[in-house]
Amino acid sequence: MALSGHRGQRFATTNVWPGFVDAMGALLMVLIFVLSIFMIVQSMLRDTITTKDHELDALSAQVAGLAQALSLEQAQTEALTGRLEAAGARITAFEAQVAGLLAEKTAQAAVIADLQGDLKTSDAALASARLQLDAARKKAEETLTLLAAAEAARKDLQGRLEVQLSEAEKQAALKAVAEKTLTETRAESDRKAEQVARLNQQVAALRGQLADLQAVLDEAKARDTEAKVQVEALGSQLNSALAQVAAEQKRRAALEEEARRKAEAEAKDLARYRSEFFGRMSQLLDGRAGVRVVGDRFVFSSEVLFQPGSADLSPEGQAQISRVAETFRELAAEIPPEIDWLLEVDGFTDDTPLSGQGEFKDNWELSQARALSVVKYLIEAQGFAPKRLAAAGFGEFRPVAAGKSPEARAQNRRIELKLTER
Known part of the structure; x- marks a missing residue:
């Protein structure tokens, strides 16, 4: 019985080893395949980066030429x-x-x-x-x-x-x-x-x-x-x-006519980028509660971004602004540097007066603080250039809905984003 048990163990060991070798071979093949794919992807990425570098150099040369032409034109004008x-x-x-x-x-x-x-x-x-x-x-x-x-x-x-x-x-x-x-x-x-x-x-x-x-x-x-x-x-x-x-x-x-034509061309380019921006943002924010498109502006309900009476972005508000920032960052990379674009952040409140005993004395301060909070979040958390942002507060003096009903006041409490030219 002891000999039979010993022979069973040797037989079991002999049967496991080929499976182990097959598994190792399969794993090695998978690793080789993954390394091959990684090398191919790395080569493609290297070619893409090289092409982008060449394009970036060409664009930089064009920008330098345009800047030199602009300086010459300004000197001629003077x-x-x-x-x-x-x-x-x-x-x-x-x-x-x-x-x-x-x-x-x-x-x-x-x-x-x-x-x-x-x-x-x-x-x-x-x-x-x-x-x-x-x-x-x-x-x-x-x-x-x-x-x-x-x-x-x-x-x-x-x-x-x-x-x-x-x-x-x-x-x-x-x-x-x-x-x-x-x-x-x-x-x-x-x-x-x-x-x-x-x-x-x-x-x-x-x-x-x-x-x-x-x-x-x-x-x-x-x-x-x-x-x-x-x-x-x-x-x-x-x-x-x-x-x-x-x-x-x-x-x-x-010269003035040529400058005017250039300005009109830049305005048309900015309008095109603005249209593209609103198209992407409309797709991104479609169906989301508390966000709507009004003309050339995106309007966020204050309840989506802030707690009542507060100017600190809520986690949900940060998520909303992050989505907007991600889409806009992709678009901003395509805007030519000669277009002096600006993203305006405007804050609005309803006509309910504040008590004056809290953090903010009146609706002016609250609206300005909320707009500034969005701007600072875009700068500090999203890496936006400060010169491309502007914050303004209008208090309760530019309502979009008339009346004193809760629904009208809720529409008036808002944050608006607008892509414009300085």
């Missing part, structure tokens, strides 16, 4: 602005010079008008003096005629005296008549000579005044001609400056 300001200053100076020349021309025109009036007055005085001179000459001629008549009378009287008077009487009478006539003639001649001298002096003075007026008139005409030349030169410079300003304005308008 240079154009400076040139436009300088051109505006030159135009202002030209306009001031033209205004001064026009004012000087107006003053010269007034002086010329005065000189022309004085010249007309002098011409009238000269004509009057000439008339007086002619009258004096006429009177002198009449005087000479009288002298001739007196001489004829003297001769006639002398003939008569030769007949009637003696020689002595004749000489005395002739002498008396001659002296009288000579005295009268001399007095009249002196008077006429004085008048003629005065008229000659007046004529000489008028001629001097005419010469002075003519010189002033010639000088005014010369200055007027010079002013016209300056005005024409300034007009040419002004036209050139205006043409340059028009060209600069046209170029600036082209």
